Amino acid sequence: MAHILNINSLVLVKDFLITIARRDPQAKFPRHSHEFSELVIITKGHGTHIVDNFEFSVAVGDVLVINGKHEHEFIKMENLSLVNIIFDPTNPALTNLDTSDLPGFRSLCFLKPEKHKSCEFGSRLQLSGEDLKKAERLVDKIEQELLSTKPGFKTIATALLIELLIRLARCYSKSNDPKALSRITEAINYLKHHYMEQINFVKLAQSAGMSPRSFQRAFLRATGTSAQNYLITTRLKRAAEFLKYHNCSVSESAYRAGFKDSNYFTRIFTKYMKVSPKHFRRV
Numbered sequence: 001m002a003h004i005l006n007i008n009s010l011v012l013v014k015d016f017l018i019t020i021a022r023r024d025p026q027a028k029f030p031r032h033s034h035e036f037s038e039l040v041i042i043t044k045g046h047g048t049h050i051v052d053n054f055e056f057s058v059a060v061g062d063v064l065v066i067n068g069k070h071e072h073e074f075i076k077m078e079n080l081s082l083v084n085i086i087f088d089p090t091n092p093a094l095t096n097l098d099t100s101d102l103p104g105f106r107s108l109c110f111l112k113p114e115k116h117k118s119c120e121f122g123s124r125l126q127l128s129g130e131d132l133k134k135a136e137r138l139v140d141k142i143e144q145e146l147l148s149t150k151p152g153f154k155t156i157a158t159a160l161l162i163e164l165l166i167r168l169a170r171c172y173s174k175s176n177d178p179k180a181l182s183r184i185t186e187a188i189n190y191l192k193h194h195y196m197e198q199i200n201f202v203k204l205a206q207s208a209g210m211s212p213r214s215f216q217r218a219f220l221r222a223t224g225t226s227a228q229n230y231l232i233t234t235r236l237k238r239a240a241e242f243l244k245y246h247n248c249s250v251s252e253s254a255y256r257a258g259f260k261d262s263n264y265f266t267r268i269f270t271k272y273m274k275v276s277p278k279h280f281r282r283v
Contacts, residue, residue, distance in 0.1 A: 017088040018157050020143040024081040031073040037089040039165070040064040041127075041135055046078035061132050064126040071201055084140055085161065091156050098170070125172045130266040138164040143223040180218050183208040187219065187227065195234045201227055235259060236272055250277045 017036060019136060024043070033049070037163075046059035051072040058074075066072055067089060087094070124233065127135060139162055145157040185209050191199065204227065205215030219227045239257035240247040248256065254265035269277045 004157075016146075016154055016157075017086070017091070018142070018154075018161055019086045019146065021084040021086060022082075025083065026074055026080045026082055027070065028077075029073060031071050033069055033071045034054070035069070036086050038064075038066045039085040039087065039168075041080050041139070042080070043132070043136065044081035045077065046077045047077035047080040049073075050075060052117060061127040061129075063127060063135075067183060085142070085164070087161060091158070094165075095160065098161065099166075123162055125168060126170060127168075130252055131171050135164060135168065138167070158220070180221075182219075183210070184218050185224070187215075188223065188230070190229070191231050191234060195231060195238060196256070199231055231258075231269065236269060239265065239269065239277070240273070240280065243277055248268070250281065253277065 014184075026047070040063070042058050042060050042062040042064075044060055046057065049058045049064065049072065051066065051070050058080075063070045074187060083270075088143045110266070133144075142157050142164070145153045145160065178185050189206055190204065190207075201215075210213055210218060215228060219230070223230055225233070235257040239253045239259070242253035242256050243250070248251075250266065251262040257265075259265035259268075260278045266277055269280070273280060275283075
């Protein structure tokens with residue numbers, strides 16, 4: 001059974017889930033899992049990374065994101081050094097980011113481990129020498145803020161983490177087909193602005209100049225989810241805003257967010273949000 005890491009043994013600042021853990025070199029460590037996310041940047045050497053049942057080689061310049069609950073470990077290490085940036089993926093500062101013009105963000109941060117193994121959709125990021133240095137400098141700045149504990153250090157550390165993630169996502173986007181990413185960005189923006197309407201995904205694929213199958217693959221590559229699921233989550237976010245901030249009833253919130261059946265809306269809202277719309281509205 002994999003060891004479950006306790007975040008309290010890793011954080012530099014108590015009750016603040018952004019921290020830096022350097023491994024120079026990376027020591028042998030048993031397979032483990034955790035609730036938080038790890039952004040791993042390989043700074044020297046090479047080795048093999050196992051995530052769940054998937055195994056693949058890593059080397060200097062590789063960037064990996066291991067999300068919570070996935071069991072992983074490094075083996076066959078040759079002078080392997082890395083830096084772990086540990087963070088909470090549910091942090092509102094991250095989840096509320098508008099990355100619609102940067103579809104590589106979700107591909108980098110949220111793809112499942114099997115995508116990293118197969119390199120399907122170009123999901124693994126390999127930094128060049130200069131980009132690696134820039135990333136390491138940002139990591140240094142985050143660590144300096146965490147160690148200084150000066151007034152406002154949490155805000156600055158969070159802002160620096162966001163900058164690091166976005167810069168890495170830009171590198172990801174550059175390393176993939178820019179035309180395909182551009183077309184998917186247009187589709188994402190269309191869904192964001194027309195979520196109330198009935199969406200014909202075949203026509204959406206045609207407008208992107210792709211077959212439905214190619215469109216779905218490209219959308220998954222860019223966002224980490226299907227176009228249909230993206231539309232549902234967009235509608236749910238808007239419905240939550242109507243419930244919370246506009247004092248709308250459940251049925252009105254459902255309708256304004258694009259759900260035509262309030263019973264279906266209640267079921268899917270409860271499934272995704274882990275609370276019923278009525279309870280969410282009262283909290």
